[in-house]
Amino acid sequence: SYKFWQTQPVPKLGEDEKVIEEGPLKIQTVEEVSKDPQPLIAGFEWVTMDLNSDEEMKEVYELLNGHYVEDDEAMFRFNYSPAILRWAMMAPGWKKEYHVGVRASQSRKLVAFISAVPVRLRVRDKIVMCSEVNFLCIHKKLRGKRLTPVLIKEVTRISNLDRIWQGLYTAGIVLPKPVSTCRYFHRSINWQKLNDCGFSPLPAGSKPQFQIRKYALPENTSTKGLRAMTEKDLDVVVSLLKRYLGRYDMAPEFTKEEAHHWFLPKPKTEQVIWSYVVEDNNKNITDFFSFFCVESSIINNAKHNVLRVAYLFYYASETGLQQPFDKPALKTRLNGLVNDALILAKRHNFDVFNALTLMDNALFLEQQKFGGGDGQLHYYLFNYKMNHIAGGVNKKNQL
Ligand code: YNC
Structure with a gap:
């Protein structure tokens, strides 16, 4: 019945009439926003986590490592490393106020957390600051106590004090009301390990060696001019991405500083992002792709502790921007690029490569031997009414 969510500025499930003018649901002023957080249940208190402090980062890491998202069968749990947590939560414009924790007053133990970073989101032709x-x-022992609504209201309050009135978020569960829904697809790289830990069952009638052969990849990439992205490529990549993402109904707009943060590995820290460009004979950058790493803990397995999972991130290709739009050419190009991404992921020791049914992924998922997973990912906007975006075909050049 969504006791909490029905009090929030979000569209109701089942409200499907066409939105004529997309925009905010509720307009407020900063004067109306409380200067203080809501009180917590007795015995707990609000804290701001300092992610620059190794100790406090370790506390956030340990809370998430033990209590964050699991699959339905509780076989795997996300294991975001401190390096990737910094990458995700300390993007340009970040402020420590948005790293909201809850501690037990007596023991000082961190028992709950929520965070946000600012993003300039384009929704069709409008820019929305989110x-x-x-x-x-929330720690497993504190579940079902209605702490979630309090955390969400706190991050909303902090955003509102900065005059940010919209929120962007994803979740595996259905809430009022998804703007779009994607399915996870997985491409085995190390099939044997995936089979050992119960991720990839042996299909009926198959044999392990058939599966291993099916997912085998060449040693070397095949796209001519492919190389790792460097700082010098930033301006061109920002421009290419802006034009390519312009084909979709909803996408972030990256500044050069943001592209630097999101796409270039930080020296002297564990690598979390891999980005590549294609440079043609005339030194023009024609293509770009990236993937990041999030490990998953394998719960209760004698042989393996972690899966190294690559997630396809942003990509762009001049091939998709040619006029008139040439879908077969884009399909060929993306298949070549994603096959190279798989080869590179294998070289960097990944076990599996994940992608969602968004952007132009429908053009390569099947051909690159991705298989549909159980998981769905729903995309949500807070305090914004808009028409639904169909997954996989959310483009101006209809596929
Ligand atoms: C969820 N994932 O429906 P109703 S995703 C939002 N996102 O409310 P309680 C959620 N709401 O139905 P528990 C939610 N999960 O009565 C549950 N809810 O209206 C709603 N899991 O609260 C739920 N991380 O505290 C119900 O539930 C109410 O103790 C119940 O805790 C839930 O990061 C949870 O999956 C998920 O740690 C915290 O199970 C806990 O069960 C847990 O009694 C494992 O809560 C980790 C996990 C969620 C990952 C994510 C995105 C979060 C987005 C939050 C919404 C942001 C809105 C925008 C705000 C900024 C706006 C501006 C400006």
């Missing part, structure tokens, strides 16, 4: 909310997590 708080992108992530890493909502």
Whole structure:
């Protein structure tokens, strides 16, 4: 019945009439926003986590490592490393106020967390400043106590004090009301390990060696001019991405500083992002793709502790921007690029490569031997009414 969500500025499930003018649901002023957080249940208190402090980062890491998202069968749980948590939560414009924790007053133990970073989101032809909310997590012993609404209201209050009135978030569960829904697809890289830990069952009638052969990849990439992205490529990549993402109904707009943060690995820290460009004979950058790493803990397995999972991130290709739009050419190009991404992921020791049914992914998922997973990912906007975006075909050049 969504006792909490029905009090929030979000569209109701089942409200499907066409929205004529997309925009905010509720307009407020900063004067109306409380200067203080709501009180917590007795015995707990609000804290701001300092992610620059190794100790406090370790506390956030340990809370998430033990209590964050699991699959339905509780076989795997996300294991975001401190390096990737910094990457995700300390993007340009970040402020420590958005790293909201709850501690037990006596023991000082961190028992809940929620975070946000600012994002400039384009929704069709409008730019919407959003708080992108992530890493909502409550210790397993404190579940079912209605702490979630309090955490969400706190991150909303902090955003509102900065005059940010919209939120962007994703979740595996259905809430009022998804703007779009994607399915996870997985491409085995190390099939044997995936089979050992119960991720990839042996299909009926198959044999392990058939599966291993099916997912085998060449040693070397095949796209001519492919190389790792460097700082010098930033301006061109920002421009290419802006034009390519312009084909979709909803996408972030990256500044050069943001592209630097999101796409270039930080020296002297564990690598979390891999980005590549294609440079043609005339030194023009024609293509770009990236993937990031999030490990998953394998719960209760004698042989393996972690899966190294690559997630396809942003990509762009001049091939998709040619006029008139040439779908077969884009399909060929993306298949070549994603096959190279798989080869590179294998070289960097990944076990599986994940992608969602968004952007132009429908053009390569099947051909690159991705298989549909159980998981869905729903995309939500807080305090914004808009028409639904169909997954996989959310483009101006209809596929
Ligand atoms: C969820 N994932 O429906 P109703 S995703 C939002 N996102 O409310 P309680 C959620 N709401 O139905 P528990 C939610 N999960 O009565 C549950 N809810 O209206 C709603 N899991 O609260 C739920 N992380 O505290 C119900 O539930 C109410 O103790 C019940 O805790 C839930 O980061 C949870 O999956 C998920 O740690 C925290 O199970 C806990 O069960 C947990 O009694 C494992 O809560 C980790 C996990 C969620 C990952 C994520 C995105 C979060 C987005 C939050 C919404 C942001 C809105 C925008 C705000 C900024 C706006 C501006 C400006």
